[in-house]
Amino acid sequence: MVNLVVNEWVKIIRKKSTLIMIGCMILFVIGFAGILKYTETANEQAHDTNWKQAVETQISSDQAALGANANARMDMFYERNIAINEYRIENNIPPNQETHLWTFVDEAKTIISFAGLFTIIIAAGMVANEFSSGTIKLLLIRPISRMKILLSKYITVILFGLMMIGIIYLTSSLVGMLFFGFPMTDIAHLAYQNGEVIEKNIALHLISQYLLYSIDLLMITTMAFMISAVFRSNSFAIGISLFLFFIGGNATMLLATKFEWAKYILFANTNLSIYFDGTPPIESMTLPFSIIMLLIYFVIFQILAFTIFQKRDVTA
Known part of the structure; x- marks a missing residue:
């Protein structure tokens, strides 16, 4: 063979x-x-130093879109984005800018x-x-x-x-x-699994x-x-x-x-x-x-x- x-x-x-x-x-x-x-x-x-405000705005936008349509898959997508962005703010992890x-x-x-x-x-x-x-x-x-x-x-x-x-x-x-x-600093990938965000x-x-x-x-x-x-x-x-x-x-x-x-x-x-x-x-x-x-x-x-x-x- x-x-x-x-x-x-x-x-x-x-x-x-x-x-x-x-x-x-x-x-x-x-x-x-x-x-x-x-x-x-x-x-x-220049890197956006006020990234938290931009992330909070995105969270508000996703929350408004959540449940606004009958597409369950889109609701799952918005839930994932909201969870990851809230995790970023809570743990001071800015979005990748480079x-x-x-x-x-x-x-x-x-x-x-x-x-x-x-x-x-x-x-x-x-x-x-x-x-x-x-x-x-x-x-x-x-x-x-x-x-x-x-x-x-x-x-x-x-x-x-x-x-x-x-x-x-x-x-x-x-x-x-x-x-x-x-990368200039240590970075981790934020994944959304089983309803929670993990690094x-x-x-x-x-x-x-x-x-x-x-x-x-x-x-x-x-x-x-x-x-x-x-x-x-x-x-x-x-x-x-x-x-x-x-x-x-x-x-x-x-x-x-x-x-x-x-x-x-x-x-x-x-x-x-x-x-x-x-x-x-x-x-x-x-x-x-x-x-x-x-x-x-x-x-x-x-x-x-x-x-x-x-x-x-x-x-x-």
């Missing part, structure tokens, strides 16, 4: 497109840092969507491309079971996705240190956030890999995977504002970070519920991929 994974990994790394993807990720991080640095320099101003290493690493999380995009392209073409090019026959004539062949491809895709997230975290840490430096180590918080995003990437990649195993066409597999990647999340959030059953859709459950610091798309959703839903989808995707690949006729 290890040799199969190594072989698949070598096939991916040897492709020029893979090196271009990795280069793009690094350039995205550097470019993002350059934009933030330019914006910070252009709009440089860009530094940790704020940049946090902002760079948005680039993970590009890592997802590149990983989906690899996953969606992993099996379908073998059928399109006819090389699948060369694989299947070897004395290795189809299950091991498909599993090695899946493991390789997951490792590629984790590598891309790791590149973003390491590059953003290095670039953030060079462009913005460390978290900012470095550990960011690592946990990136790990939680890897679960999101895992599920989307598994879906794309299943589509690749089901359909022979490389272009069709990539096309439908990217369509679901770009449309699925937004469409699910729109449905979640009107329908309770939207919580059963895959894309409503992939972002587990909301349970540690945020608000779920539907009030009745919980962390155990989302984990169960993800496990159900994961099993379904794997059954479809391995069952269809095992039975597929490749003599044509």
Whole structure:
């Protein structure tokens, strides 16, 4: 199995497109840092010493909005903001007013969507491309079971996705240190969990956030890999995977504002970070519920991929 994974990994790394993807990720991080640095320099101003008044004004605004509409999710959002801002005033913790290493690493999380995009392209073409090019026959004539062949491809895709997230975290840490430096004072992340505000180590918080995003990437990649195993066409597999990647999340959030059953859709459950610091798309959703839903989808995707690949006729 290890040799199969190594072989698949070598096939991916040897492709020029893979090196271009990795280069793009690094350039995205550097470019993002350059934009933030330019914006910070252009709009440089003195720190607000009267921050408590601004926070109190925000609390009053959120309290007025709380309960003003029938959207339970927005009420949860306002409750979270009120609790965190009241904690700031009580403990004399001003809002962050500077860009530094940790704020940049946090902002760079948005680039993970590009890592997802590149990983989906690899996953969606992993099996379908073998059928399109006819090389699948060369694989299947070897004395290795189809299950091991498909599993090695899946493991390789997951490792590629984790590598891309790791590149973003390491590059953003290095670039953030060079462009913005460390914060002038010790800072902590204020999280709202189980109705109370807690302080978290900012470095550990960011690592946990990136790990939680890897679960999101895992599920989307598994879906794309299943589509690749089901359909022979490389272009069709990539096309439908990217369509679901770009449309699925937004469409699910729109449905979640009107329908309770939207919580059963895959894309409503992939972002587990909301349970540690945020608000779920539907009030009745919980962390155990989302984990169960993800496990159900994961099993379904794997059954479809391995069952269809095992039975597929490749003599044509």
